[in-house]
Amino acid sequence: MxxxxxxxxxxxxxxxxxxxxxxxxxxxxxxxxxxxxxxxxxxxxxxxxxxxxxxxxxxxxxxxxxxxxxxxxxxxxxxxxxxxxxxxxxxxxxxxxxxxxxxCSLPVVYYTTRTHKQLEQVVKEFRRTVYCGKALMTILSSRDNSCLLSLDRSRWSSKNDMCRDCTKSSKLSKESEASNQPGVSNKPSISNRLTNCEYFDNRRKLNHRTLPPAFDLNDLIHNGNRLTACPYYAARDMMKKANVVFCPYNYLVDPTIRNSLQITLKNNIVIIDEGHNIEDMCRSTATFNFTKKELQSAIKELNIVSSYLFANQNLMPRIERLQKYLNNWEKWFDDETKKMSITGTVSLKTWEIEEFVQSLNNCNIGIDSYHDFNRNVSEFCQRLRENPRSLVGVTQATGNFLESLDTVLGK
Known part of the structure; x- marks a missing residue:
């Protein structure tokens, strides 16, 4: 009842x-x-x-x-x-x-190998599984490997700088304006362009519908050329919906790359192919070699951007702190150079760990100053990624320099 x-x-x-x-x-x-x-x-x-x-x-x-x-x-x-x-x-x-x-939420599977050549084999095996076509995938690579434009070294030092300049929002050129005048044939391919890079403007043409269910870097580049679409940005866009992300080790190991791509490993699945090789990648990520010339180039660019007071009011305290910090590094170079022994044309000096740490502290670039440096670098590089046009005169090379120095000092 x-x-x-x-x-x-x-x-x-x-x-x-x-x-x-x-x-x-x-x-x-x-x-x-x-x-x-x-x-x-x-x-x-x-x-x-x-x-x-x-x-x-x-x-x-x-x-x-x-x-x-x-x-x-x-x-x-x-x-x-x-x-x-x-x-x-x-x-x-x-x-x-x-x-x-x-x-509930589905975890993302990050499958990482040492090289793209190894990823080709992994994608080939993925193509044979029952998951191919059901689980969406993408493959990540650098601009050097996936940008379809040729680098003009007379204008840019790297493809990163070229990409940043070419993907800026642009106004109609004089030619496109003329094409819209009465009596002149219209040219949509020019006048409708959003940036100076046609591949970037068409990046969304390259997606999971226009690509095969499983594709490697060569497939991505081939279809990018076919559709006049950017493989680099298309792969990043597809990552938002991907269930499986294929990438080299450094995309997961290097915090700078992880942060720029907003890769979150928490509650996701990470598969490391040939994991015994990752130790070398970790060591490489935590190692940074730079010259005094590179340091001086970064200082020069910070000096240029600091002259634009109105455009960078909110960021100016950060820029000034970074200028001071890099100037201290230059002083450290000068002080330590005087102590080096010269053998032929080569100057060498080997530090004991305690001596090296003390030399950094003496120039106010040691561990006591790191947290302040880290905070300033984070905000400066975030602005450089999100609104590079506001940081006039600053190239991506300086951003990479600051983030690499921050990564190594933070270890």
Missing amino acids: ATCDDNIAITEIAGLYLQALALVNVLKSTLQGLPSVMCAVNIPLKKIKRNLNELFGTNQPSNNDIPIADVTPMELEEDQSAQNRKLNSMIESFRCETSMLVD
Whole structure:
């Protein structure tokens, strides 16, 4: 016999069931291309629905329609208690399942190898699995490996600087303005260009729909040329929806690269192919070689940008602190150079660890100054990434110099 408590429990289960169905519909629209995952999500709902049907029948009868069997009051009470226990257990189980549905998120699989050549083989094997076409993928690489433009070294020192200049938002050129005048044929390929890089403007043409289900770097570059679209930025855009991300070691080991790409390893899956090689990559990431000439170049660029007071009011205190810090490094170079022994045309000096640390502290560039340096570098380089045009005269080389120095000193 169904009691008032039973009806309340049934109503609560029905409400939870409808809530879970709504959540599943949301998940189905979100987790596209992953039927195996949705199958797993649907299992507890089907199981609970089957248990409800077994317990009460497909159509729930009213109290008046329930036949009264010849049972004793004690047997009836035991039967109702058993049903209540089963109902309560189902409610708690269902609450747990629905809370898991609300909080669940799919982890991203980061598969990393030492070289892109090794990634080619991994992608080839991925192509043969049942997951190919169901799990979206992308492959990350540097501009040096994936930029389709040729570097003009008379204008830029690196492809990073070239890319930053070419992807700035540009106004219509005089030629495009002329093409829009009456009597002049219109040229959409020029006049509609958003930046000075046609590949960057077309980057969204290169996506999971226009690429094969599994692709390596060569496939990405080939299709980039075919669609006149940028492989570098397309791969980064596809990472937002990718379930599997293939990349070299340094994309996960180097904090500078991780931060620039907003890669989060927490609660995700990391697979390191030939993990014995990663020790060398970690050592390389924590090592930074630079010359006094590179240091002076960074100081020069900071001096230039500091002259634009109005454009960088909020960042000026950071710039001034970085100028002071790099000037201290230059002083350290001068002081230590005087102590070097000259053998032929080579000057050499080897420090003991304690002596080296003390020499840094003497020039105010040691561990006591690191946290302030780290904070200033973080904000400066973030501005350089997000709004490079506001930092007039600063190249990507200076940003890389500051971040590499920060990484090494932070170890």
